[in-house]
Amino acid sequence: MILVTGATGNVGRHLVGELLTAGAKVRALTRDPATARLPGDAEVARTADMPLDGITSVFLNPAVFWTGLDDLLARAAEHGVRRVVLLSSASTLDDDPANTLAAHHLEFEQAIEDSGMEWTFTRPGEFATNTLGWRDAIRAGTAVREPYAAARTTPIHERDIAAVAAKALLTDGLVGAKPVLTGPETLTQPDMVRIIGEAIGRPARFAEIAPEDARAEMLSRPYMSEGVVNVLLHLRAKSIVEPPEPSPEVERITGRPARMFKEWAADHAGDFS
Template sequence: MILVTGATGAIGREVVRRLPADQAVRILARDPSLVTGAPATAEIVAGDYRDPQSLGRAMDGVIRAFLVTSRIGGDDDARLVRSARAAGVRHLVKLSAAAVRDSGADDLITRWQRGNEDLLRDCGLEWTLVRPRSFMSNTLSWAASLRGKQVVRALYGASPNACVDPRDVAEVVVRALTEDGHAGRVHTLTGPEPISAVEQTDQLGRLLGRPLRFEEIGPGEARAQLAQRQPPDVVEALLASAERQRAGAKARVESTVLELTGRPARPFRTWAGDHLEAFAAAPEQQGGR
């Protein structure tokens, strides 16, 4: 039995879609009605990381588990590991972040992920760490602005990021969950090339067949926008991450996807082409004068 957490997120939902049809799968979700694309045979259970009893029920009979946490600075990883150990789970596959290996990254989010990795290494169970660079799907946050004003407004538009297709991350996770040979390994995942927000905007415009423009905002405006959705310490962590990207810290390309799947990582153009509907203008916006 494999347990998947985070099944309603960018990576988790792709993982459940790719698990073998004959694989026994249990999915833990706070709201099971939000889980989509799971195999017909999957068992979907309600639970919460802060509810030890629900975690214990979810871990019962599980051999391998995929761990996804998002409460920055919280102890959800520790709760999951305790439940896994008590239930006799043998192998944990953890979604982490590529920034963990960057010695220049010392923001709140990276420190939290480093602590989670240390927890996994010391837990006494087999473990695999999956460290993706930023997800290509993060550009979906531009969709409303592109549909309405044909513009992307973001910080440091020329800074490169070797962002990765969530589907490539999911394929590696599935291999770690279903194959032998991944215990004790760290898989750092990137796309095939570094790409900037300006270049992403240009590629989207070409695919959509309409002119788009990029407008760069400053750190002050970026901070104000982020503060509408995030607490202050997370805002500062995200701004520090953007500064590291501007300095080139996120441009390095890894060949891990090719090595583990036998094919190159998907470029941004491929991801964008497969998700154009999200960026398409409403019918009343598609005409011209």
């Protein structure tokens, strides 16, 4: 049986579906099983209970275990878990010692390597779902306000991350691999705003703001620390002079091209309407 943590998250929900379609038995963890709305074929359990009996492989979303993995990995080994697939991050490729996001994910990766279990670290770049933070502005018809209009990114559809994770859990071809996952195109934020507007059938606007104004706005959010804000602004500015290259890994691993951002926008048009 495969354990999926963060099963109601952007990636986890699609991963549960991928695994069930492939005929796997799935135990899906969520904070509140009563409101999870997961497929009936999945066994749903509370994250706080963390039942590991009968589990052979684990999909690990680090957001669920932000304070550390030691207890979970020790218990997993005791229960005979053979493989861990981690939702890591392409930020691990950044060599800036001030990148706290990279350091945190690398710490998780190292702990899993040291556990002695088989592992795969999926390293997605920017999630297309990050643009859901624009929905209030787009719904209201006001401009999306962000710094660094010329910054470029390779937004990846969460379904593609889930498809790669499913391959890593169901087959042996990705054991010991650290695939960097991206969408198939390089886009600016104004590009993505325009594409969302096309998906919902009305124009959406972008307005560039100063990095200092963006910093103040980001720090006002309860889940944003100064370290995270610094990293995000640093990576955004860096991508102007060192734009990211789309990775071929989604297509290589799944056998089909990664989804374009316009496909993501069409799938999520209801979130912006």
